[in-house]
Amino acid sequence: MSAGTATGGKAHVLGPVEQIPPGEGRAFAVDGGQVAVFRLRDGSLRALPAVCPHKGGPLADGTIDLNVVVCPLHQHAFDLATGCSTTGAGNLRPYEVLLDGQQNLVLQMPV
Amino acid sequence: MTSLLETPRTQPSARGPRRRLVVIGNGMAGARAVEEILARGGAAQFTITMFGDEPYGNYNRIMLSHVLSGEESDADIFLNSLSWYRDNGITLHAGVRVDRIDRFTKHVFSSDGRVTPYDTLIIATGSRSHMPPMDGLYTPGGQVKQGVFGFRTIDDTRKMVAYAQHEHHRRAVVIGGGLLGLEAAYGLRSHGIDVDVVHSAGHLMSAQMGPDGGAVLRRSVEALGIGVLTGSRTTAVLGSDRATGVSLRDGTVIPCDMVVVAAGIRPNVDLAVLSGLPVERAIVVDDRLRVQDEDDIYAVGECVQHRGEVYGLVAPLWEQAVVLANQVTGTDTSALYLGSRTATKLKVAGVEVASMGLHGPELDTDEHIVFSEPSRGVFKSIVVRDNKMVGATLLGDSRKVAYLTRAYDHGLPLPEERIGLMFDLGTPDGDTGVADLSDDAQVCNCNGVSKKALVNAVQGGCTTVAGAMEATRAGKGCGSCKLLVRQVVEWAADGDVAEDPATAYYVPAIPLDKAELMAEIRKRGLRSVSAVFHALAPGGEDAKSKMGLASLLKMMLADQYIDERDARFINDRVHANIQRDGTFSVVPQMKGGVTSVQQLRRIADVAEKHNVPLIKLTGGQRIDLLGIRKEDLPQVWADLDMPSGYAYGKSFRTVKTCVGKDFCRYGTGDSTKLGIEIESRFQGIEAPAKLKLAVSGCPRNCAESLVKDVGVVAVEGGRWEIYVGGAAGAHIRKGDLLATVDDPEEVKVLTGRFMQYYRARANWLERTYAFVPRVGIEHLRDVIVNDSEGIAAQLDAAMQESVDSYEDPWEERTDPMTPGQFRTSLPLTVLPQVPVR
Incomplete structure (x- = not known):
C-alpha cells in the first residue's frame, strides 16, 4: 500500500482494486486526464500519467515489475515510484494512490 | 584474458595507519597499475610514492610515432599531468632514477640520494631501445654519436623532430624494419626526409607476419617513398663526430645525416639484477605478478617475464595491472594473470596491420x-x-x-x-571497418544512435557492450545492428571491453544460460514465471525478463504451464500487434495464403462495420486490418469468426506459398497443399523469436523459400529441399540446405524437429539466421536428419505436445482471462468514467 495518508489535493475514488489484475496496469480517466494505475505483485499500488513522454505510448499496457514499467512501444522504462525514466526518456510526475476501507482505489491529485 | 572486477570484500580500516606503496617507474605500466589500485580504494590503504626516470608526468608511448609524424603535438599524448599525482595524494619523484633496492630492510635508494622505505614495492621499469653491436655507434667519450637516435622516449622524439627539421639534414637510415622502425621511417618521411629502412630479417615486420605478408607490406612501404633493404645487417655508423652514413655487412655504404636505431627493445632489468632479484630475460614473476620468492615486491609491464613470456605490447600490460591491483589491495586475492593472447591492430606507416597468433x-x-x-x-x-x-x-x-x-x-x-x-558475404558477421566510420555515422538506425554517441558512452565509463547499449539505446530496436554496436564499443575501448557475463544469460535477471535455466526449472518443478523469479532471480521480479520466461515455460511445459498474464507482452495479452498510436492490427489466419469467397466477404463486412482505417496485404500473404481499438478486438474477432494468424507473437507466424503445380505450368510440387498442412500443424507454436516459413513449388522460388526461417522448395523428381536460417528482413541471409527428402510427410517431420531444436537451444530473440550459423548447418544436419545425438524422438514428442496444446487465443473474446483485458489504455477515446458513489 502506498505509505501515509493522503494530504492536500483532491481525492478521486476509482472503484474496486479488482479492476486491475496483479502485475498489470489499467488506465483511468480522471479530471479530463488519464492516469495509469499499477497493481504490483506484492500488492502495492503505483500511479503515473498514462502517456509515455517519448512517443505517447500507453503505459498501462506496459510490462511491470516491482520497480519499473516498460512502455510497450519502444521499451522506455520508468521508475514506478519516482516517475523518472531509467532509459533516458523524459520523466513523469507520480501520483499517490491507495486503498480505502472498501478496497476501492483512491487517487490523490496534486493541488 | 579478461578480469572481472569484484566489489571489494574487505577494506582495511580506513582510519588505521596506511602502508607505504612505492612504485619504481612512471611509464604506462606503472601509472596504469596505480590507477587500478586507486580504483580499488587504494588511497585509503596506501601512501603512494612513484619514481620516474623521465622528468614528466605519464604519457602514451604508443603515440610517439604520431608526434614524430606531426599528427599530434607532444602535449596531446600526456595521460596524467603532474596535477593528477597531486590530486590523488601521490608523491612523484620525476626525473629521479632508483639505483638499488634493499629488499631485506625494505628501502629503495634513488639517484638524488634519497632513501625511501616501503611496505609494498612495484617495479615497472619498462624497457629501452636495443642498440645492436656495431662499430661507430658511440663517440670515444662513450656518448651516442650525434645524429644517432633511439626511438623510445618523448625526448628521443623531440630531438629527432628538431634534427629532421634542420635544413641540411636530408637523408636518414632506420635500422630495424619492425613496427617501431617503420613508424620512425614514416614519421621522418613526413618531414620530407629521404629514408631507407635496413632490416636484418628476410622480410618486414617479421615478428608479426610471414614472408608473403611482409612482401605485400614492402610494396606499400616503398610506395610511400621509403627505401627497404631486407636481409641486411648494419655493421657500422660512419662519421667522426656526427653520423654521415652507415655501412652494411655486404660492404654497401649508405650516406645519411641521421641514423635511427629501432632494432627492438630490451627490458630494463639492471636495477633488479643489482638488487639480487631473479632475472632471466626479464624480472621473473608468478601468476600474482609477485617477483619470484618475494612477498612484498611486485613487477608489471615490459620489464616482466611471466611463464617464460616477455610482452612488448600494451594490452598484456593492462591485464597485468588489473591482477596486480586486485592482489596489492586485497580486493580479489584469487585474481591470477595467466598470460595474454596478443593481438595487435595498428596503423603502421599509414598501413592497417593486424596480427594475432x-x-x-x-x-x-x-x-x-x-x-x-x-x-x-x-x-x-x-x-x-x-x-x-x-x-x-x-x-x-x-x-x-x-x-x-x-x-x-x-x-x-x-x-x-x-x-x-x-570478407563480408552478407552474413550477420559482416562488418564495415568501424575505424573508418565517421563520427556522425548512424550505427543504430532504429534509435538514431551515432558512432560518436557510443564512443562517448564508452569514454564515459561504459566498459561493457550491454552497458553502452543501455546508455545509448543503440541496438535496442530491431537489434540488427548489435554486431556493429559491439564492434564500435570494442574499437572505442581499444579492445579493453569487460566481457559482460550477462550476455550469456537467457534473460537478464537470472544468471544462467538457457541450458542451465531449463535444467533448474525442471529440477525444481517450476511452472510459472513468478515461481521462476522467486527461485532463481537474485534481484526478484524483472520486467525485461518476463516475456522471455513466459515463452520458455510455455515451450517447456505446454499445458502444464501456469499462465500468468502479467508476464506477457501486451501483444500476447490481447492477441494483436500494438501500433504506434496504441491501436492494434488484426490478422486472421489464412493458411498458406489461400483464401475463399466466404472469408473475403466476411473480412470486407468486418472492415466496413468497424470502420477499419487501413486494410493491407501482408508480406506473409494475409490480410491485415489496422487501427483496431483494444476494446473492439473481441467484437472484431467474433464478427470475423476466424482463428488468429499470430501476426504479433514471438511464434510461428505463417507459411507463404506459391501457386503450386495445380495451376502453375512450371510447378513440380503441390506447394499450397504442403504449406497449408505445415501451418495447420504448427500454428501458434511459440519460439525464442518469430518463425516465418514458405513452400515453393519449383526452384523459381516464388514464395521466397531461400530467405525464410524454414523454406521448402519442390524440385523435379518429386523431391523437396528444406532450407533453414534464411532471412530477408533486418538481415539478408540465404538459408542453408538442411535436407532433401522424397515425401511431404518427411518435410513436416524435419520442419517440426528443426523448430523444436531451435526452440530448445536458441537464445531469447535469436532469429534462426543467427542461430543456424552459430550452431552450424553440419551439426544441425547431424542432429536433426541423422539423429547423431539420439534425441530426434524426444524432439518430435516435445513438438507434438506443443501442437496438441494449441488453442485459438481469439476464443478468449467471450471469456476474458483477466479483468479489463480489453479495456482501453488510450487517451484517444472516452475512457470508463470514474464511478460515482
Missing part, C-alpha cells in the same frame, strides 16, 4: 587461408586448427579485425565457408 600453418592438419592483392596492398592470412582460429595477419584492410579478434580470443565457431572470415 600464428603467422602460418605449423601442423600438417592446419588449414591456411590466404588472400593476396599486392597492387592494393591487401594481404590476409588466417590459420585454422581444429575449427578454431589460431592465427591471422591482415594488411591494408581491417574490416574483419573486430570479428577475428573475438574469434581468436574466445575460440568462436567459424563459418564453414572460410572465406567468410576474410
